[in-house]
Amino acid sequence: MDTTEILVTLGGLGLAAYVIWYFFFSTRHITTAVSGSGGIQAVAITVKGGYSPDVIEVEWGQPVQLSFYRAEDNSCSEELLIPDFSIRRELPAFQTTLVELLPQQAGRFEFTCGMGMLRGSLVVK
Structure with a gap:
C-alpha cells in the first residue's frame, strides 16, 4: 500500500466510526410530557433531519398528544410510524x-x- 491508499482507508474507517457513534451512542434529547388541562400530556416535536426531542417520557394511563411540526420537505420525513x-x-x-x-x-x-x-x-412509565 502506498500513502494515498493508507490515508483513504483511515478516512473511511474514521467516517464509519462516526456514523456508528452518531446512530448508536450519541446523546438523546429527552423530554418529559407536560400535563395540561384535562390531564392530556402534550409534547411538541420538530421533524428536521430527525426528531427533536427524540425520547419522550409519559405516564401510562393518561392521554398523550404529540404535535409533530415538520420543518423540512425531505421525502424521508413525510411519514410517521408508531407500530x-x-x-x-x-x-x-x-x-x-x-x-x-x-x-x-x-x-x-x-x-x-x-x-x-x-x-x-x-x-411510558
Whole structure:
C-alpha cells in the first residue's frame, strides 16, 4: 500500500466510526410530557433531519398528544410510524400534525419515519 491508499482507508474507517457513534451512542434529547388541562400530556416535536426531542417520557394511563411540526420537505420525513399503537400518519411539510394516543402499559415504544431512518422513542412509565 502506498500513502494515498493508507490515508483513504483511515478516512473511511474514521467516517464509519462516526456514523456508528452518531446512530448508536450519541446523546438523546429527552423530554418529559407536560400535563395540561384535562390531564392530556402534550409534547411538541420538530421533524428536521430527525426528531427533536427524540425520547419522550409519559405516564401510562393518561392521554398523550404529540404535535409533530415538520420543518423540512425531505421525502424521508413525510411519514410517521408508531407500530405499537397502529399509527401511520402523513406529515405535511411546514405543518403541525397532531397524534393522540393512550398508553395502557409501561415500556419503550419506537417511532420512525416511513423509511426507518429517523428514529425516536416514547417511554411510558
